[in-house]
Amino acid sequence: MTKNRQFRIAARPVGMVKESDLSYTEEPVPNIGANQALVRTLYLSLDPSMRGQMENRADYVAPLAIGDVMRAGGVGIVETSNNSKFPVGALVSGTLGMQTHCVSDGVNPPLRVFDGDVDPVAALGVLGGTGMTAYFGMLDIGQPKVGDMVVVSGAAGATGSIAGQIAKIKGCKVVGIAGGPEKCAWLTDELGFDAAIDYKAEDVGARLSAACPNGIDIYFDNVGGEILDLCLARIATGARVVLCGGISRYNANGPIPGPKNYFNLVFRRARMEGFIVLDYAPRFAAAAKDIQAWMASGRLKHRATIVEGFENLPRALIDLFEGKNTGKMMVKV
Amino acid sequence: MTKNRQFRIAARPVGMVKESDLSYTEEPVPNIGANQALVRTLYLSLDPSMRGQMENRADYVAPLAIGDVMRAGGVGIVETSNNSKFPVGALVSGTLGMQTHCVSDGVNPPLRVFDGDVDPVAALGVLGGTGMTAYFGMLDIGQPKVGDMVVVSGAAGATGSIAGQIAKIKGCKVVGIAGGPEKCAWLTDELGFDAAIDYKAEDVGARLSAACPNGIDIYFDNVGGEILDLCLARIATGARVVLCGGISRYNANGPIPGPKNYFNLVFRRARMEGFIVLDYAPRFAAAAKDIQAWMASGRLKHRATIVEGFENLPRALIDLFEGKNTGKMMVKV
Numbered sequence: 001m002t003k004n005r006q007f008r009i010a011a012r013p014v015g016m017v018k019e020s021d022l023s024y025t026e027e028p029v030p031n032i033g034a035n036q037a038l039v040r041t042l043y044l045s046l047d048p049s050m051r052g053q054m055e056n057r058a059d060y061v062a063p064l065a066i067g068d069v070m071r072a073g074g075v076g077i078v079e080t081s082n083n084s085k086f087p088v089g090a091l092v093s094g095t096l097g098m099q100t101h102c103v104s105d106g107v108n109p110p111l112r113v114f115d116g117d118v119d120p121v122a123a124l125g126v127l128g129g130t131g132m133t134a135y136f137g138m139l140d141i142g143q144p145k146v147g148d149m150v151v152v153s154g155a156a157g158a159t160g161s162i163a164g165q166i167a168k169i170k171g172c173k174v175v176g177i178a179g180g181p182e183k184c185a186w187l188t189d190e191l192g193f194d195a196a197i198d199y200k201a202e203d204v205g206a207r208l209s210a211a212c213p214n215g216i217d218i219y220f221d222n223v224g225g226e227i228l229d230l231c232l233a234r235i236a237t238g239a240r241v242v243l244c245g246g247i248s249r250y251n252a253n254g255p256i257p258g259p260k261n262y263f264n265l266v267f268r269r270a271r272m273e274g275f276i277v278l279d280y281a282p283r284f285a286a287a288a289k290d291i292q293a294w295m296a297s298g299r300l301k302h303r304a305t306i307v308e309g310f311e312n313l314p315r316a317l318i319d320l321f322e323g324k325n326t327g328k329m330m331v332k333v
Numbered sequence: 334m335t336k337n338r339q340f341r342i343a344a345r346p347v348g349m350v351k352e353s354d355l356s357y358t359e360e361p362v363p364n365i366g367a368n369q370a371l372v373r374t375l376y377l378s379l380d381p382s383m384r385g386q387m388e389n390r391a392d393y394v395a396p397l398a399i400g401d402v403m404r405a406g407g408v409g410i411v412e413t414s415n416n417s418k419f420p421v422g423a424l425v426s427g428t429l430g431m432q433t434h435c436v437s438d439g440v441n442p443p444l445r446v447f448d449g450d451v452d453p454v455a456a457l458g459v460l461g462g463t464g465m466t467a468y469f470g471m472l473d474i475g476q477p478k479v480g481d482m483v484v485v486s487g488a489a490g491a492t493g494s495i496a497g498q499i500a501k502i503k504g505c506k507v508v509g510i511a512g513g514p515e516k517c518a519w520l521t522d523e524l525g526f527d528a529a530i531d532y533k534a535e536d537v538g539a540r541l542s543a544a545c546p547n548g549i550d551i552y553f554d555n556v557g558g559e560i561l562d563l564c565l566a567r568i569a570t571g572a573r574v575v576l577c578g579g580i581s582r583y584n585a586n587g588p589i590p591g592p593k594n595y596f597n598l599v600f601r602r603a604r605m606e607g608f609i610v611l612d613y614a615p616r617f618a619a620a621a622k623d624i625q626a627w628m629a630s631g632r633l634k635h636r637a638t639i640v641e642g643f644e645n646l647p648r649a650l651i652d653l654f655e656g657k658n659t660g661k662m663m664v665k666v
Contacts, residue, residue, distance in 0.1 A: 224596065229591070243595075243596070243598050243599050244599075246599075255593060256593060257590055257593060258562070258590060258592040259592070259595055260589060260590060260591040261591070262576075262591050262592060262595065262605070263557065263576070263579055263582065264607075265606065266576050266577075266578075266607030266608070267392060267609070268607065269607055269608050269609055270606070271604050271606035271607070272598065272604065272605045272606075273598065273606075274597075274598035274599030274601065274602055274603060274604070275599070275602050276600070276602055279602060
């Protein structure tokens with residue numbers, strides 16, 4: 001008999017998340033009721049924002065208790081259904097949770113249905129949460145104009161790699177900041193970034209100054225910390241600092257300093273703005289159409305780092321925070 | 334024979350500005366050339382932004398060298414004139430500098446001409462740089478809506494007191510943060526603020542939480558530092574943090590921490606934005622009309638702390654940083 005395999009929150013993480021912060025459980029695959037569908041998970045997404053949710057610091061979503069199935073985005077196939085919107089065999093995505101099976105009525109959790117020809121890896125990544133985050137963060141918050149100088153940190157990650165390419169499509173010059181020569185080569189050689197800075201090996205400030213002689217018009221921040229400060233020191237007049245994430249902060253022990261160069265926002269008449277992608281859900285379908293068109297014309301590429309095996313979810317989450325992924329980090333169930 | 338009395342930059346300040354950072358000089362009152370007017374200074378303005386200019390840290394204006402006449406806003410009377418736009422006897426304001434006489438062609442430095450019935454104290458304050466800063470900072474950057482919860486720091490200062498009243502005129506609830514019971518009483522009893530917090534005597538965080546149970550929609554920041562962090566921790570969804578000044582930073586020795594709670598901008602989908610009032614010069618006349626109408630109807634009040642005697646300019650600047658002023662700090666020449 002098939003079991004619903006799950007990972008639940010075992011402990012609030014302190015410092016770097018540990019495998020023991022999640023516990024493996026099994027329970028019977030649930031039966032569906034009226035209007036419900038049973039989704040069999042194909043891939044589950046690992047995202048930096050999971051860290052704050054495990055610690056219950058992310059108050060923009062419902063809190064998770066110890067013992068709850070860990071929240072996670074996923075893509076799957078409808079196995080049984082009492083809901084005509086989600087027919088058997090349909091490819092769907094949503095917050096399926098860290099489990100092999102999920103029951104939904106389409107509202108709880110909300111499900112998106114994809115055309116049959118969509119690659120599940122794309123549905124979870126470039127057309128999923130991280131792709132949407134890149135799209136709305138860059139376009140709505142960043143508001144790129146032709147010729148803008150754009151810097152993206154975490155640039156080889158799922159969100160950063162798409163955000164940078166969208167800026168290129170909008171006619172900007174784009175510099176990516178990533179960890180290691182392979183990631184940097186991917187950004188410039190395959191994705192068309194104008195430059196890439198290896199923060200592990202290079203002087204980020206000096207390279208930024210050289211690459212952005214007239215300052216930074218848009219800084220798309222996925223990391224926070226020192227790199228945010230280095231960019232704030234180099235913003236151009238009227239700059240937009242898009243606060244997307246702060247991965248350097250998430251696993252820190254103790255208090256984390258703020259950006260000491262924030263006051264340059266005054267001298268440069270600039271703004272720093274945060275957003276939560278969930279707010280844009282009504283526009284996801286339209287954004288996905290744009291992204292699919294860019295992919296079809298070869299202007300937007302995506303990559304995933306796929307870890308095989310449901311049991312490796314905790315390890316894959318740690319790998320994400322250690323920067324072992326290029327593009328979207330996911331587990332194949 | 335009348336002299337042009339001046340204060341010049343004698344040294345770059347380190348830590349709190351000292352009287353010896355400015356040096357007194359005299360020179361002959363200059364003759365005017367074609368198209369020029371000679372302005373005799375009536376009042377000179379003391380502003381927190383002077384500190385950064387003395388240290389040459391404020392790169393949004395031309396740098397000042399050691400030995401230069403210190404930059405200062407002022408209001409005066411045209412004494413002699415070869416320019417029909419500035420007739421003898423006209424009341425004018427502009428960056429006259431710390432001197433008793435200033436020559437201008439109307440462009441260098443730019444001069445504004447006021448109607449004869451305008452009080453020079455109002456021309457320099459509520460209709461001058463600080464009034465314009467309050468107007469554009471609150472309205473253009475803060476974008477107040479009826480019912481918004483607004484917090485203003487440095488609320489008894491020249492800019493804060495006007496910014497808070499403009500928010501009240503726009504239908505907001507307004508809490509001011511100021512130093513000392515007299516200033517706080519002025520805010521609530523005379524200016525109509527809904528509440529005032531004495532940061533020298535009260536628990537600012539607890540008072541903010543009580544006064545803003547649904548969070549802060551607009552925080553108009555004149556001070557930076559710990560108060561900025563306390564407000565960032567309490568912003569509402571969609572909040573605007575108007576970065577106007579950071580007086581707590583200006584005289585600091587050594588590195589100053591950034592706002593450690595900046596990441597709440599993400600959770601609250603909020604923005605933090607700086608501005609420089611000089612950018613709004615083309616709209617000053619229209620703003621002054623609004624402000625004069627509000628004053629005429631009794632909805633906007635202003636106050637000045639006037640130090641008598643040109644020779645007291647350095648001491649008045651220190652008094653400003655020590656918070657000895659209520660409303661606009663100026664010297665009567």
